[in-house]
Amino acid sequence: MERSTRQRQAIRAALREANRPLSPGEILEYARQQVPGLGIATVYRTINALVEEGSVVAVELPGEAARYEMAGKSHHHHFHCTSCGKVFELMGCPGDLSWLVPPGFHAEKHEIVLYGSCPNCPGA
C-alpha cells in the first residue's frame, strides 16, 4: 500500500462515503463511477491490503458474503433486519463470554448478530 492511485482513492472513497458495510461487488460498482476500467481483482487486492494495514475491517455475517467498513470504530456488533435486509451497528456488548466455553477451550474473540425488525419495518 505504498502508492496512491486513482483506483485506490476511488475504493477508499466508496468505503468512506457509504454509511454501511459494502461487499466487494458493491465497492466495484461504486468505484467504477470514478474509474470506469476498474477490475474486480484490484478491488480484492486493495481491500485485502486495507484490511491488512488495519484501516478497513471485514464484517462477516452468517450466510452472507463478507462486507467491509472503515476501521476505527469501537468494538460493536450488528443488527440484521430480516425484513429489509439492511445491517445496522449496535453499540453495546455483553462483555466477556469466555465462561461459555468448556475446559480446554480458549476463547479469544466473539461475533454477535441480532436479527429482527428495524424501525422502518413494521413487521412484527
Place this chain on the structure above:
Amino acid sequence: MERSTRQRQAIRAALREANRPLSPGEILEYARQQVPGLGIATVYRTINALVEEGSVVAVELPGEAARYEMAGKSHHHHFHCTSCGKVFELMGCPGDLSWLVPPGFHAEKHEIVLYGSCPNCPGA
C-alpha cells in the same frame, strides 16, 4: 427423500454420530467410510433435502461455509477453532440480548460465535 439408500443412511449416520456441526466435505469424508464411491453431489443433494424436510439444520457461521447438524437440539451457540477450523457446540447462552438494540428495533433472535483454540490445538 422417498427412498432409503446406503448413501443416505451413511450421511444421516455421520450427522447423527458427530457431536458437532459438519461441513459438506466432512460429511463426505465420514460417509465414505461406509460408502466408498460416494460423491460430493449426493452429499449436497441429501443435506439440502434433509434441511428442507426439517430433520437437519444449517449452522451458518460468519465468513465460513455452512455446517449441518441434526435438528431438535435446544438453543445453543458454537465455538470455532481458528487453528484447526473445526466447529464445536457450546451449551450456555448469555440470555436475552434485546437490551443491545436501540429504541424502535425489535430483536427476535441472535447468533453468537466464539473464536479461539480447541483442546486439540496448541494455544496459538
Place this chain on the structure above:
DNA sequence: ATAGGTGCAAACAGTTTGCATGTAT
C-alpha cells in the same frame, strides 16, 4: 528509471445441475 500497481484471463474452491446409469420400491 524502476518498483509497485493494474487489467485481463486463467486458476481455484465450493456448490449446483444435466445426463446416462443404477437401484429401491
Place this chain on the structure above:
DNA sequence: ATACATGCAAACTGTTTGCACCTAT
C-alpha cells in the same frame, strides 16, 4: 418395471494469482 437416486463432469459464483503493460514516485 419404473420412477427416484447416484456418480461423473461440466457449469457457476466468488475469490485469488500469473503475467505483461502501465504509472506514481
